[in-house]
Amino acid sequence: MKNSLRFPSRLLSGVVAAVIAAGGLTAGGATAAFAAPPPTSGPGDQSQAVVPDPFVERIGGADRYAVSAAVSAHTFEPGVPVAYVASGEVFSDALSASAAAGAEGGVVLLTKPDEIPVPVATELRRLKPQRIVVLGGPATVAPEVETALRAFSGRIDRVGGADRFAVSASVSANVFGSHRPVAYVASGSSYPDALSASAAAGRLGGPVLLVGKDVVPVLVADELRRLAPAKIVVLGGLSTVSDGVLAELRTMGTTGRIDGPDRYAVSAAVSADAFPPSVPTVFVASGAAFADALSGGAAAIANAGPMLLVTTDAVPGPVEAELRRLRPNRIVVLGGTASVSDATMEKLRDYLRP
Template sequence: MAASVLSGGVLASLLVQPAQAAVLEDYEIAGVQFVNDDCSRNEYAVTTTITGDTDDGAGFDRFRVQVWDDGVLKDQRVREVAVGTTMDVYTFLSFVGLYGTGAPGVGVLIEDVDGADNTVSYLAVEDPFFPEDVDGACSFDIERIGGPSRIETAAMLSEQKFVKADTVLIATARSYPDALAAAPWAAQLGAPLLLSNPGGLAPAAVAELQRLQPSRVVVVGGTMALGQDVLDDVQATLPGATVERLGGGDRYATSALIAQQVVQDSSAEVFVASGQDFPDALVLSALAARQQAPLVLLRQDSVPGPTAGVLATLDYDALYAAGGTLVLSDDVLDAAADGVPVTRYAGGDRYETAALVLAQFPAEGKVMVATGADFPDSLTAVPVAARTGAGVALTRPDAVPAAVLTEIGRLIDEVSFPLITIVGGTLAVNPSVETQLQGLFEDAAAPTSRAAAGRTDGNLPQE
């Protein structure tokens, strides 16, 4: 699908900044509005080239990107860049609402903030910014994205949730460790995570690469995970793209290589997960992605050499893990932590553990639900969840466990237009789950009756 792109300059009237403030070198906004009857799903990709100037905490300068509609703040993200460095920072904003009401377009605001997230100065304003209207899927409350296979589901997630992507990551569809470790990196790059069989790309993945036209594709994993034919297929599909492999001799070496690519923010954290079993690690990957933190793999009873090596190079003052001692022993976590505090999320089963991790997400109205019985759908959902601020919830194929359902209800509570995205086809997540989730909205007003702003002269707040 096409995306409209405006190449930005900062508005002259807003260029008066304090001497100590982040410096916005350039920015670009891509926006799409998917329209279906009265429903509008808005997605905006904001790429900022920004230089850190002021230490707002731990050597990082903070700035905020917001999207407004009819005077109402719809979505925002606070981002960071290390002081003294210039970086391209990717921010994704989205919301679902009513179509054809209020002021034209939306307002996009980029502002410098201090360590307490108070506004210091405006860096850029676009109001109105006009996204491109596209006929496409738009649902209130609950949507489902799922194909007949894990590879097709990953491609559908990318198609429906990525306005644009300069980089795409590809991992094997056969096992979980490479995709698990790659998901936080993909989220940071604003990159979808596609899946492939070892012997070559499936038509669905080829079609999605052709749509996105990325300039860079990274095949994650060694030659046993994804053979040379995969790289050849990518290059044949995108002759002008840079195609590379990032993979070690085993899953632990690959996760260590990926961890070195993740640019940490001012929260010096590291996440560790089992390289031997997937359930507890799935939602932890989503939390690592949200925190812009690397995730590395451990054995239940030992720290593999590549993991020990990369931990020695990482800066972290807190370590997070998921699963009980049968998944990762206390001795292993103590060895990996090397003296820093350890937080372990461990419930009676994978779903209770998932609920404990989900409880760490703020109530922003967006949740992605995938089966806990297998790994592919939940892992490919992680970069999407990290982009949108959504939590990833695991469900049994036929019913949402009580602890998980409680957390989903918390995340969508008191949000006018929440969105639960079921990831996977009806064999992975049965229709009974959708019916159960729909019950969370039984007392909610019809979308057209929910709180919405009236017509205004502009989208940004009027002073």
């Protein structure tokens, strides 16, 4: 796995290609447009790591699958320990995957229910993962897809369950040992609050588990008791996770809530709770189109940065305040201009480290 901030020769070559192609870097059918490319090192100093000026970049693509593949290609080297493959149409299974993938140094890729999209197949062929984990049951990822994935790895596992809550608990149980520093708990039906949790969970070393608004599913409760985390962090307000659920979770350990007036405030608060100022990299995704953030979580963990949500045409006030506190050297925008406009991307440059 590579740290993109070091800008190895592969990424620098991509920047050169981007210049030749008038700003577009083609990889697996997706494009990564650089708003402010890093400088190259000077003559006679090629052995030194490049220290880039602060910059913003976009990783986009023709659709959510192309973005998924491009995020992976931008972040991970071949031979990753694991690639999690989840439905690009049913988001719940992927919500828990990023924290698990991050803990194992792996990637999350999205697939169609009945076929592997070409950009994702191309990326899996490049990655050569030691293991592929299919998330969800056959209704979300068909057995034919599982069979096709055998072309890319010698080991294919499936983590399924009766519902999204069971999958969430199984993913955690397969990856995390007991006595974790934290376990994040989010709604299994209202997704935005969980989008920012993966990066925070990856930094702090815990899973993301899903609950109903008014109930802690039995398998999730059992998993929390097994984990025995130092703290349980509930994400979102009463409209997504009730006080009754909060009270039940308190019987399992020290429990608090991170909420706010909207998903953007929650996103900022999750980041502020987990990340110090001057992080190297911040990932930014749409708070309305969830797919791009699902693939970005593992990449954010690999770059030790948070995931923040924005609207298409604006940086919400709480996110703006958090970006001013973080002052990153690099901001990575996920998705195309329909998700995050060029104007918003340009605005993000105001929050880079001076």
